[in-house]
Amino acid sequence: MEAIKKLKPPKTPPKEVEAITKNVEVKKNEFWGWCVLASFLALLVISCGVYTLVKLFPNFLPHNKPGPNRPGPIARNYADALGIAFQFFDVQRSGKLVNNRISWRGDSALRDGSDRNLDLSKGLYDAGDNVKFGFPMAFTATLLSWAILEYGERMAAVEQLGQAQDSLKWITDFLINAHPSPNELYVQVGDPDLDHECWERPEGMSERRPAAQVNASFPGSDVAAEVAAAMASASLVFKKIDPDYSFTLRTNAEELFAFADLYRGAYSVSIPQVKKFYNSTGYGDELLWAASWLYYATRDPSYLKYLTVINGDVFGNWGDPSWFSWDDKHAGTQVI
Ligand SMILES: *[C@@H]1O[C@H](CO)[C@@H](O)[C@H](O)[C@H]1NC(C)=O
Ligand SMILES: *[C@@H]1O[C@H](CO)[C@@H](O)[C@H](O)[C@H]1NC(C)=O
Numbered sequence: 001m002e003a004i005k006k007l008k009p010p011k012t013p014p015k016e017v018e019a020i021t022k023n024v025e026v027k028k029n030e031f032w033g034w035c036v037l038a039s040f041l042a043l044l045v046i047s048c049g050v051y052t053l054v055k056l057f058p059n060f061l062p063h064n065k066p067g068p069n070r071p072g073p074i075a076r077n078y079a080d081a082l083g084i085a086f087q088f089f090d091v092q093r094s095g096k097l098v099n100n101r102i103s104w105r106g107d108s109a110l111r112d113g114s115d116r117n118l119d120l121s122k123g124l125y126d127a128g129d130n131v132k133f134g135f136p137m138a139f140t141a142t143l144l145s146w147a148i149l150e151y152g153e154r155m156a157a158v159e160q161l162g163q164a165q166d167s168l169k170w171i172t173d174f175l176i177n178a179h180p181s182p183n184e185l186y187v188q189v190g191d192p193d194l195d196h197e198c199w200e201r202p203e204g205m206s207e208r209r210p211a212a213q214v215n216a217s218f219p220g221s222d223v224a225a226e227v228a229a230a231m232a233s234a235s236l237v238f239k240k241i242d243p244d245y246s247f248t249l250r251t252n253a254e255e256l257f258a259f260a261d262l263y264r265g266a267y268s269v270s271i272p273q274v275k276k277f278y279n280s281t282g283y284g285d286e287l288l289w290a291a292s293w294l295y296y297a298t299r300d301p302s303y304l305k306y307l308t309v310i311n312g313d314v315f316g317n318w319g320d321p322s323w324f325s326w327d328d329k330h331a332g333t334q335v336i
Helices: 002-007 014-056 073-091 134-157 161-177 221-237 243-262 272-278 284-298 301-308 310-315 330-335
Strands: 184-189 211-215
Touching: 073 161, 134 161, 134 184, 134 221, 134 272, 161 221, 161 243, 184 221, 221 243, 221 284, 243 284, 284 301, 284 310, 284 330, 301 310
Parallel strands: none
Antiparallel strands: 184 211
């Protein structure tokens, strides 16, 4: 600028220049004033618009859109439903309750298994009755493990994962105690006929609570394999959070699978009293189901071979999956 001034001296006298400059400055200030006012009005209009949109369409804002770690309003409803559903596992608990969240439940069945020098106090009651049926209980544990392995991150995002793991452990603690020696598994606690004569709270029951077992002479490949599947899948759930517990589950699962496979038979034949309640129509599906979970838990190729060669053909029921239930695991095995 200095250089230009020197080259071209101003033609207008200094006084006039001053007046012009002042006029320009006044205009400039006015201009900025209008700008600020206009911006303020624009901001007001936009804010009102956005507020109205958000009120009318609550899902409009990006932060309300569900994401893996950010449940939206609908996801929050499902999260609440999941929390309520998980209460079922709390309500059904047998034994000495810890961190009990159900105000109307208390300790019960503390002496279950004591006539066999075992602690079979934990686990879950089946339904409205107070019997602990091992076959469906183990299947419940396997499915809970599968759900955690598949959706654990989502459960964590809505603060339900700890609850799911606790419920699973309440069952697997029982299953570990129900397997006191390699070829022995307790599959039921309580006498269903006696139990069904009286509808009562487990906290107040006084009937005999006999424990029934399968063993080498009276085998139960279905129930033993289902318990093996429950333990193998649960060992994957606890692998990182409790490696010792996971190891215990895995070794118990391998032992039970060997027992189930070596001494073949349906538990409904060995213990006819279970027929009326949870009759098992076959054990081939449970053997495959357990071998599948054991393959995932151990990565031992012998389980894969067990599944895919002879037994896969004999037990697989390929192309004809029926319903998936505590009795029939074909569909689940085929998915895995
Ligand atoms: C094996 O199981 C059967 C059926 O539960 C039972 O009657 C029998 O006493 C058991 N055998 C032993 C040695 O415990
Ligand atoms: C009960 O289980 C046995 C043994 O697996 C089977 O032979 C029988 O058909 C089953 N009964 C019913 C009613 O499903």
